[in-house]
Amino acid sequence: MQLDYHTKALRRLAEIGVHILPSGQFAFTDVGTASEAYVHHSTVPAALAAYAAVNPTFAGGRFPGLTLTAIVDKVPCMDGEEYTALALACGAEVPTFESSGKRLRVFGQTLLDILERYELYGCFERVKPYGSEGHHYSVRPIGFDWGGSWAPVPERMKAMRKCYRSMTPLQQVITLTVLHLYRPERDTHFLIGGCPTKILAADAMKILHSNGAAADWGRLVSHYAGW
Incomplete structure (x- = not known):
């Protein structure tokens, strides 16, 4: 299950234009995709974290006016893929979903x-x-x-x-x-x-x-x- 969430999180990140390099750094797969891809409201915290891991200025422009409290207030709406994507973007371990x-x-x-x-x-x-x-x-x-x-x-x-x-x-x-x-x-x-x-x-x-x-x-x- 952990591996499944990890794989799905990488796919979710790719859909919004971000991937992880072999070095562990985040990078854009395509700036156009990152700039224009649809981001579901519950994916916004993970997307913001992922974009910021590449370029905080881009992240701010992609979500202008978005506050820290606004993304934290969305956390209860997130699913396992989104939690995993956020953790990866922050350099944290894949979260547990064992129980x-x-x-x-x-x-x-x-x-x-x-x-x-x-x-x-x-x-x-x-x-x-x-x-x-x-x-x-x-x-x-x-x-x-x-x-x-x-x-x-x-x-x-x-x-x-x-x-x-x-x-x-x-x-x-x-x-x-x-x-x-x-x-x-x-x-x-x-x-x-x-x-x-x-x-x-x-x-x-x-x-x-x-x-x-x-x-x-x-x-x-x-x-x-x-x-």
Whole structure:
């Protein structure tokens, strides 16, 4: 099954004008195809990542105005081929589809690793888990009374936003990704009130690649298992 998804992902990438060279680098098979091929809405995250792996400027022009949060909000709609194509474009391993339980475990552990590695606990916290198997069920954005009333806590929300505004661009990209994987919709609770969240998707990919973080991001997103 893993091999099948890998083969189909390569075919999907070829359909939008991209292939992988023997060196592992991404390249256009045909710029015309890459510029004009139809891209289904659920394939957009993988296509953006693939085009950015070749040329971030091209990716930005191919999807003008497309934000990071817009592609992350599409992640729950993706299928196995699209998850695999995205992972390959980011230099991550082919995601597992062995079982839902394993995907939950990989996603949860990857999330914890990323929160620690990129020092994001100023915006997220561990709470009593409400689900099983995946560690992500114990992670929540800071700002609500998760252990009691689930009501907003204004001073904690204010501190979380202040922390976000002080982050590096890389930390902001990953924080936005995690927040929108947790709640894949327009944010009306957490990073509002002037927080810089309208990061273009192509710029986000450039930030990830330039900081050596694309594979971590790709592993997390391609193993999304619900939250």
